[in-house]
Amino acid sequence: MEDAERPPSRTILPADHDTRSLYFLLNSIVVPRPIAWVSSRAQDGTQNLAPHSYFTVAATDPPTISFTSIGDKDTVRNVRDTGEFVVHVVGNDLVERMNATSASAPADVSEFSLAGVTPVDADLVDAAIVAEAPVAIECALDRIVEVGNSFMVLGRCVAFHVAERLWDERDRIDPARLDAVARMGGSTYARTRDRFDLARPSYEELLDGGVTPAV
Ligand SMILES: Cc1cc2nc3c(=O)[nH]c(=O)nc-3n(C[C@H](O)[C@H](O)[C@H](O)COP(=O)(O)O)c2cc1C
Numbered sequence: 395m396e397d398a399e400r401p402p403s404r405t406i407l408p409a410d411h412d413t414r415s416l417y418f419l420l421n422s423i424v425v426p427r428p429i430a431w432v433s434s435r436a437q438d439g440t441q442n443l444a445p446h447s448y449f450t451v452a453a454t455d456p457p458t459i460s461f462t463s464i465g466d467k468d469t470v471r472n473v474r475d476t477g478e479f480v481v482h483v484v485g486n487d488l489v490e491r492m493n494a495t496s497a498s499a500p501a502d503v504s505e506f507s508l509a510g511v512t513p514v515d516a517d518l519v520d521a522a523i524v525a526e527a528p529v530a531i532e533c534a535l536d537r538i539v540e541v542g543n544s545f546m547v548l549g550r551c552v553a554f555h556v557a558e559r560l561w562d563e564r565d566r567i568d569p570a571r572l573d574a575v576a577r578m579g580g581s582t583y584a585r586t587r588d589r590f591d592l593a594r595p596s597y598e599e600l601l602d603g604g605v606t607p608a609v
Pocket of ligand 1: 442446463492493495499
């Protein structure tokens, strides 16, 4: 390894910090995070809807996504009980309604009505779809992994519903039409409107471009 100096930085050791400051640290540096707007149904039939930005693809075959609940909240309890849920993508036009569903409402109050969004039946799972959402993914619970204070929910995608208006003439999903929003630190969000393309290089192209690998 070369004898280079690290630029000035603050070193943060988790053992010296409380849960709250670690939460703010992680939320500010793991950005931008896409938002899974998760719909689930309680055993008494109440429809639940809540945003989760600890969200990503877990596997592509079988298609599996994950979201993480910090704590054992209504969403996790419902998913554990029913084994089913729906994840929606949040477009810019839905951001305020998504935010309304993050309020800590009593378990018997449906966030669909709080946010003024329309529940419609899913095809394969017992959880409602947000009619206004551009994308809805019906999921069957794969497993819940407990990690420290959190619950990572993995769901196998059993049906994708992608609004007709998102598809371009080459039958690809147009990111401009999807207009997804992402979560940054604190209450800051990002729109996905400043995009660029960057082709992935082959090793040979890197060498042709003058890169000299250390051996
Ligand atoms: C944009 C956004 C993203 C959020 N992401 C998460 C998350 O990843 N995990 C989490 O536990 N809570 C997250 N929250 C907070 C939950 O949405 C909130 O605690 C909600 O009340 C949980 O609902 P539930 O009790 O019905 O599960 C987020 C809130 C917002 C506004």
